[in-house]
Amino acid sequence: MTTTTTATTTTDSKTRSWLVLLLAGVFEVGYALSVGGSEGFTVLGWSVSAVVFFLLTLYALSVALKRIDVGIGYAVWAGIGAVGAALLGPVFFDESLTPARGLWLAVIIGGLVWLKLADSVKVGSRKAAAGAGAEPAVGAATTSSPR
Amino acid sequence: MSWVYLGIAVVFEVAVGLFASKAKGFTHAGWTVATLAGGAIATFFLSLALLTFDVGAGYAIWTSVAGVGIVIVGALFLGQRLDWKKSLGILIVIGGVVGLQLSGAA
Numbered sequence: 001m002t003t004t005t006t007a008t009t010t011t012d013s014k015t016r017s018w019l020v021l022l023l024a025g026v027f028e029v030g031y032a033l034s035v036g037g038s039e040g041f042t043v044l045g046w047s048v049s050a051v052v053f054f055l056l057t058l059y060a061l062s063v064a065l066k067r068i069d070v071g072i073g074y075a076v077w078a079g080i081g082a083v084g085a086a087l088l089g090p091v092f093f094d095e096s097l098t099p100a101r102g103l104w105l106a107v108i109i110g111g112l113v114w115l116k117l118a119d120s121v122k123v124g125s126r127k128a129a130a131g132a133g134a135e136p137a138v139g140a141a142t143t144s145s146p147r
Numbered sequence: 148m149s150w151v152y153l154g155i156a157v158v159f160e161v162a163v164g165l166f167a168s169k170a171k172g173f174t175h176a177g178w179t180v181a182t183l184a185g186g187a188i189a190t191f192f193l194s195l196a197l198l199t200f201d202v203g204a205g206y207a208i209w210t211s212v213a214g215v216g217i218v219i220v221g222a223l224f225l226g227q228r229l230d231w232k233k234s235l236g237i238l239i240v241i242g243g244v245v246g247l248q249l250s251g252a253a
Contacts, residue, residue: 035190058163058186062179063172069227070168071218071237078210079240082247104247111239118232 011120017067018116024060025080027053032085033092072115079108152196153205159189160213165220207248214241 034050041047057077065073083105089095163185170178197205218237221227229237 040194054186054190055183058167058182059173062167062170062182065164065168066171069229069233070164070221070225071214071227071229072233073168074164074217075214075237075240078214079244082210082244086247098251100250101247104243104250107246108240108243111236111243114239115233115236118230118236121232 014067014120017064018119020060021064021068021073021076022080024057024064025077026084027057027060028077028081029084029088031057032081033088036085036089036093068119072119076112076115079112083108149196149199149205152192153200153209156189156192156196156209157212157216159185159192160209161216161220163189164213164217165224168221168225203248203251207245210248211241211245214244 031050031053034046034053037043037046038050039046041050061073061077064077068076086097086101086105090097163182166178166182166185169175170182173179173182193205193209196209214237218229218234222229
């Protein structure tokens with residue numbers, strides 16, 4: 001179609017925004033773990049680390065939200081933060097990962113993937129999406145972009 | 148009192164989402180300051196609330212109400228209407244975070 005170039009550019013910057021959003025989630029994990037380790041900001045090293053991650057996570061979130069709707073961005077940011085903290089908590093602190101928590105992690109990750117796909121559907125392929133279902137339409141919409 | 152603290156923490160968390168959008172990658176000074184201040188205030192009141200709340204339950208309420216609130220604020224103030232697929236995805240992720248937090252402290 002005539003909008004191919006525009007669509008590709010939009011897709012590329014959208015992909016970049018999602019990468020920045022993932023990064024924001026990683027920083028959020030660092031923040032959560034640092035706050036936990038700082039024990040009410042009484043341990044200096046962890047406290048400094050918490051402040052640094054606090055600035056990084058909000059900066060990356062703000063960059064990502066330039067192109068991603070805030071409702072989606074926040075859910076992904078909080079979701080990655082929760083997954084990362086649950087996975088890394090046992091590594092740094094005296095925590096354990098139970099099967100029930102593992103199941104909820106799978107639910108969150110499934111939701112994150114679903115959101116990424118739902119957010120990638122281009123306007124031009126809306127009709128195809130309605131006719132063929134989400135999966136093929138998403139594939140068709142993003143064939144030109146590496147994912 | 149802890150419910151009031153939790154409520155304040157939710158309001159500021161929702162504000163952080165709005166402010167971070169307005170700050171456009173920290174290129175707008177005023178919204179950037181508002182984002183950082185909002186984040187600090189939200190964290191402060193959350194930690195106050197969690198002194199008396201069960202940590203898992205308190206955190207679950209905080210994230211879920213804030214997550215839904217941010218969708219509403221995004222629609223009202225940023226004109227971001229979400230289709231059912233995106234809304235469903237947000238519900239799955241937030242539901243997962245709530246389930247994770249309620250399935251026992253790690």
